Amino acid sequence: xxxxxxxxxxxxxxxxxxxxxxxxxxxxxxxxxxxxxxxxxxxxxxxxxxxxxxxxxxxxxxxxxxxxxxxxxxxxxxxxxxxxxxxxxxxxxxxxxxxxxxxxxxxxxxxxxxxxxxxxxxxxxxxxxxxxxxxxxxxxxxxxxxxxxxxxxxxxxxxxxxxxxxxxxxxxxxxxxxxxxxxxxxxxxxxxxxxxxxxxxxxxxxxxxxxxxxxxxxxxxxxxxxxxxxxxxxxxxxxxxxxxxxxxxxxxxxxxxxxxxxxxxxxxxxxxxxxxxxxxxxxxxxxxxxxxxxxxxxxxxxxxxxxxxxxxxxxxxxxxxxxxxxxxxxxxxxxxxxxxxxxxxxxxxxxxxxxxxxxxxxxxxxxxxxxxxxxxxxxxxxxxxxxxxxxxxxxxxxxxxxxxxxxxxxxxxxxxxxxxxxxxxxxxxxxxxxxxxxxxxxxxxxxxxxxx
Numbered sequence: 001x002x003x004x005x006x007x008x009x010x011x012x013x014x015x016x017x018x019x020x021x022x023x024x025x026x027x028x029x030x031x032x033x034x035x036x037x038x039x040x041x042x043x044x045x046x047x048x049x050x051x052x053x054x055x056x057x058x059x060x061x062x063x064x065x066x067x068x069x070x071x072x073x074x075x076x077x078x079x080x081x082x083x084x085x086x087x088x089x090x091x092x093x094x095x096x097x098x099x100x101x102x103x104x105x106x107x108x109x110x111x112x113x114x115x116x117x118x119x120x121x122x123x124x125x126x127x128x129x130x131x132x133x134x135x136x137x138x139x140x141x142x143x144x145x146x147x148x149x150x151x152x153x154x155x156x157x158x159x160x161x162x163x164x165x166x167x168x169x170x171x172x173x174x175x176x177x178x179x180x181x182x183x184x185x186x187x188x189x190x191x192x193x194x195x196x197x198x199x200x201x202x203x204x205x206x207x208x209x210x211x212x213x214x215x216x217x218x219x220x221x222x223x224x225x226x227x228x229x230x231x232x233x234x235x236x237x238x239x240x241x242x243x244x245x246x247x248x249x250x251x252x253x254x255x256x257x258x259x260x261x262x263x264x265x266x267x268x269x270x271x272x273x274x275x276x277x278x279x280x281x282x283x284x285x286x287x288x289x290x291x292x293x294x295x296x297x298x299x300x301x302x303x304x305x306x307x308x309x310x311x312x313x314x315x316x317x318x319x320x321x322x323x324x325x326x327x328x329x330x331x332x333x334x335x336x337x338x339x340x341x342x343x344x345x346x347x348x349x350x351x352x353x354x355x356x357x358x359x360x361x362x363x364x365x366x367x368x369x370x371x372x373x374x375x376x377x378x379x380x381x382x383x384x385x386x387x388x389x390x391x392x393x394x395x396x397x398x399x400x401x402x403x404x405x406x407x408x409x410x411x412x413x414x415x416x417x418x419x420x421x422x423x424x425x426x427x428x429x430x431x432x433x434x435x436x437x438x439x440x441x442x443x444x445x446x447x448x449x450x451x452x
């Protein structure tokens with residue numbers, strides 16, 4: 001007697017089973033784009049999402065068929081997450097099924113169709129046994145397939161099917177979806193990996209640099225604020241990686257002519273807490289680099305902080321800020337615990353002299369005796385750049401003070417462009433709490449000849 005002969009007497013049970021299975025296979029879907037460069041890792045991007053699956057019933061007559069209770073797509077070679085497809089990597093589908101017959105008729109087959117992401121791949125029967133993937137146990141798995149080139153995986157979400165049959169011939173189809181992981185740097189063809197291991201926090205801050213070495217290609221800044229080169233604990237390091245004419249991989253541990261490394265001067269400076277391309281400050285045709293070190297004890301002032309400008313250069317080199325010399329200059333914090341350099345940015349031409357200026361901020365500055373009111377500074381570009389002391393700024397720039405205690409102005413700074421069309425660059429300054437402890441952003445419209 002087949003399982004179909006029992007159907008009329010248990011129609012209500014069939015409906016209950018169908019309802020339960022429908023609810024089990026509708027999962028929420030959430031997506032986001034994440035770009036990371038982990039310590040010692042690789043800059044990459046992935047579209048992340050939960051899996052969304054549905055079970056399709058062809059008729060009420062199929063209520064005794066086995067169902068695929070759970071299934072994931074497992075990456076065997078790429079070390080990625082389940083249900084994420086990486087072009088060129090090998091995969092299996094891991095499956096757990098259940099026979100709904102009463103008594104069970106026995107599962108005849110489960111077949112995974114992975115042709116949606118593997119060119120020429122045909123539907124294959126799932127292999128029975130006891131299998132584990134990512135700490136989970138499964139009763140079946142597919143044969144190994146290799147995802148095709150990215151051109152076949154244009155959609156961000158790819159569907160594939162699992163078909164289950166019992167010995168009575170009843171059939172169920174489960175439709176699954178997997179996400180295609182994409183490397184946002186793939187079009188440019190530059191892969192960056194390596195860096196000091198341990199707790200260096202390589203990639204904690206990144207920025208475009210402009211053309212630092214004057215070869216016509218844009219370069220990149222990658223910070224490791226807790227790096228400990230020269231046995232200086234958490235002095236920090238910053239890497240400038242030069243743009244490449246062809247696709248290649250750059251190892252930060254063997255940078256050579258592919259870029260330059262900039263090392264913090266003293267332990268716990270935390271160089272690279274913030275980084276930015278500064279533009280061409282000294283008019284030599286090469287972009288310069290702006291780096292914050294809020295832990296620096298500039299001129300003996302504990303945690304006053306410092307901001308370094310490292311000038312562009314044609315060659316790859318290692319620059320030790322303990323002896324910066326002609327390779328750049330330093331902006332030193334005015335008071336102990338100001339911790340300037342928590343934020344830095346290119347300022348455009350804020351004073352209309354034809355030279356680029358720089359912006360920096362400190363949420364801990366106590367301007368005008370207002371505790372943690374915060375401050376931001378505009379430092380003017382100069383024909384002959386030299387070290388700047390913020391406690392004696394004079395005509396080298398100006399300071400913006402937070403209006404009230406604990407406003408924490410200067411947590412973020414940015415060039416706003418010329419908002420009012422007067423030919424002078426304006427600036428944006430963020431306040432972590434702002435008036436009455438409300439987060440705020442202030443826009444400074446520059447007025448020529450007016451001090452701040």
